[in-house]
Amino acid sequence: MEKRLTLIVPIYNTEEYLPKCLDSLIIREDLMPLLEVLLIIDGSPDNAREIAQEYEKKYPQTFRVINKENGGYGSVLKRGIAEGKGKYCKVLDSDDWYDNHSFEKFVEQLKTIDTDVVVTDFVREYVFENRSELYSLPKVKPNKVYDLDKEISELEGAFVMHRLAYKTDVVRQAEIDFPEKIFYTDTLFASLPLFFAKDLYYIDSPLYRYLIGRDGQTVAxxxxxxxxxxxxxxxxxxxxxxxxxxxxxxxxxxxxxxxxxxxxxxxxxxxxxxxxxxxxxxxxxxxxxxxxxxxxxxxxxxxxxxxxxxxxxxxxxxxxxxxxxxx
CATH class of the missing domain: 1.20.58 (Methane Monooxygenase Hydroxylase; Chain G, domain 1)
Structure with a gap:
């Protein structure tokens, strides 16, 4: 069965958050074969590898552990893009998670969607303040195909990593030479494939849950x-x-x-x-x-x-x- 989605999960020093992240990806049994989850251990010194291997053992058709020397976030994205077998490619940080119900619906919808880009809503989770903030796209029409050569001005705010899934072929066409051992390379994943993408589809569903407030977070x-x-x-x-x-x-x-x-x-x-x-x-x-x-x-x-x-x-x-x- 063709993989509809490859999820690249960069893992480094996040063993505390990893089970919640991976549990959020367990969906209906008939949809699991459509999903490929690449758990890329970037030389993490904690027990994240052992945790990841438990999911690989339990769901071998879906989860795959890749262990590599530490090269930074960009090196993980490069490896995931090279090895991914899914029609679409998306990144999930290992201290974040998906709304499980939204994710199940998302994978179901990918069976029929064929645009170069698919975007969703996301939620900032201020877990230490016990509050959440939804980031939707109120000016963008859901379930409509947008021509990116002609209608891109209508899509302000759409090209954020937490929203995005690109066709894997489009990401590869961008030939991104991710710099290694530096932060913020997710910007390149979000931005450069857009140069080559032709159309976009918006699903108004709060899929991605973005943790805010963790010590050492790169957005601080x-x-x-x-x-x-x-x-x-x-x-x-x-x-x-x-x-x-x-x-x-x-x-x-x-x-x-x-x-x-x-x-x-x-x-x-x-x-x-x-x-x-x-x-x-x-x-x-x-x-x-x-x-x-x-x-x-x-x-x-x-x-x-x-x-x-x-x-x-x-x-x-x-x-x-x-x-x-x-x-």
Whole structure:
């Protein structure tokens, strides 16, 4: 039976959360053969491998454990994309989980869907605050096929890793050279296959449950600042691939993707201005020098940046950053 979905589950130091994650994937018996779950142990020093092997033993048609040396998140995605047999490919972090009922319906629907992209809703789970927050797409019509060359402007907010399933062939067509041993490479999985995708289908179901608040989580501001060079590497690679392929895009798709890149460029400015003054001065100058050399410099350097800097910087640093921005 053809696998309809490959789930790539990167596993590193998450043994506490892994059983909940994997239990959420146990669905109706007749649907399990349609599912492939690649449990990729990225040199994890805890007992995650033993936990994963229990699921592989119990559900050998669905779960497969891949044990590898530590290479970081990008190396796991690269391995999963290379080995996946499913028509669609999706990523589930091992400290997150799926709503089981929504997942069962999702796999059922994949039997008949044939678009390059399928997106769903997701929920942020603030488990230590005992609250949840649903992220839906209220302006996007469910159960409609969208032409990404002509209608992509209607899909703001759709291309987030937690929402996305791409056709595996489309992901492979993107030929993503994931940087190893850095964080935030999920951005590339979410963004680069879009260059080649032709159509999208939206299912308004709260599938992905995204844990917020775990110690050491890569989305924590302090962690982002500490690993900022990885962020820069990912942004530069995203922009480089855009410049290679923009001539093959429709004007509407090009504008949509450029707007996404602009958001990342501006985000990186915000990261840098929260450093100590000496580091901020040096790294802002280097980053600004790179941005200024891009053909899209005027797009990236509108008044929003100056406004952001003014609002978040001490005045004496704002004067400096405003000065280099004008140079």
């Amino acid at each position: 501001p302090a962690t982002i600042r500490k690993n900022r060079k990885g962020v820069e590497t990912v942004i530069r690679y995203y922009y480089q691939r855009y410049t290679q392929h923009k001539s093959q895009m429709t004007e509407e798709k090009r504008k949509f993707i450029l707007s996404s890149i602009k958001t990342f460029f501006q985000m990186y400015y915000k990261i840098l201005v929260h450093l100590d003054f000496s580091s901020a001065k040096k790294e802002l100058a280097e980053w600004h020098s790179f941005v200024k050399k891009t053909p899209e410099y005027r797009v990236f350097s509108d008044n929003q940046i100056s406004e952001v800097l003014y609002n978040i910087l001490p005045y004496f640093i704002f004067r400096y950053t405003s000065f280099i921005w004008r140079k």
